[in-house]
Amino acid sequence: METYNDEALNSLLSEITPEEQAKTDAKMLLAVKIAEAMQAKGWNKTRLMKEMGKSNPSEITRWLSGTQNFTVDTLVDLERVLEIKLLDLGEAKSTEKTIRQYKIDIVVPFNRNEKLSACLVSEPDDVYTYYKQTIYS
């Protein structure tokens, strides 16, 4: 394997602290998360621009480029329109853990060749939700 004199690059690399790199990683990962949410919704840049009330498409391109230092306001707006979580405030919001109990009744037919007919899920407020499912093919 050939070795090269990459002195300038190595010198610059030695100046990059883990803390600095973590900030860049976070910006890049936020951009990835936004792009994946757009893809899941089938949105292009123009659609996101309209949903965010922006008028300049290059702003969306910059958000997706991994170079943007987002404000909290923008992240909250992105969370709302894309229906994703970008800021993890779960622990700060409440220290209480909510436990919900569900009772699931599954009706299984005697004949194994028959399809599973239904299952009942009873929720804590005693409202029965009827789910017709086909699990076996």
Next chain:
Amino acid sequence: MALNNDEETLLNKFVRENEISFKSETKDIVKRLISIGHTTGARSQFFKEWEGKPGDGVCALYDKPYSNLRLYCICYGTQLIIIGSGGHKPKTIRALQEDKKLTEENALIKEISRQITQRIKDKEIRFTPDYLDFTGDLSFNDED
């Protein structure tokens, strides 16, 4: 990637040429290359595409907002990128062709892409099974 018998890679040349005048921008580009290599992969959203000829994979890493430093690359999917060199694109110009240095760097990366494509066609270069690298005859000379 290094050219001919150069002792330095094109990326080192890029850093050496810009670290004085555009220190923070150069550092930012290197940090983003580290993120791409270790965390996110080379997603197309991080690159300004169509910086070369149609289908040749030549692109430029997006510059930091309000910075105009261009680093040319060749992308092969999201797993493999060849990092070339680049330079500063002054705000006074719109097209890279208006700057001699950028024009030369862009022509160089397009030529490298052309030669790699030709060698892939000639089966002199292949992707490794994990598509993370090339294997084969990777020495290029001006005569090629």
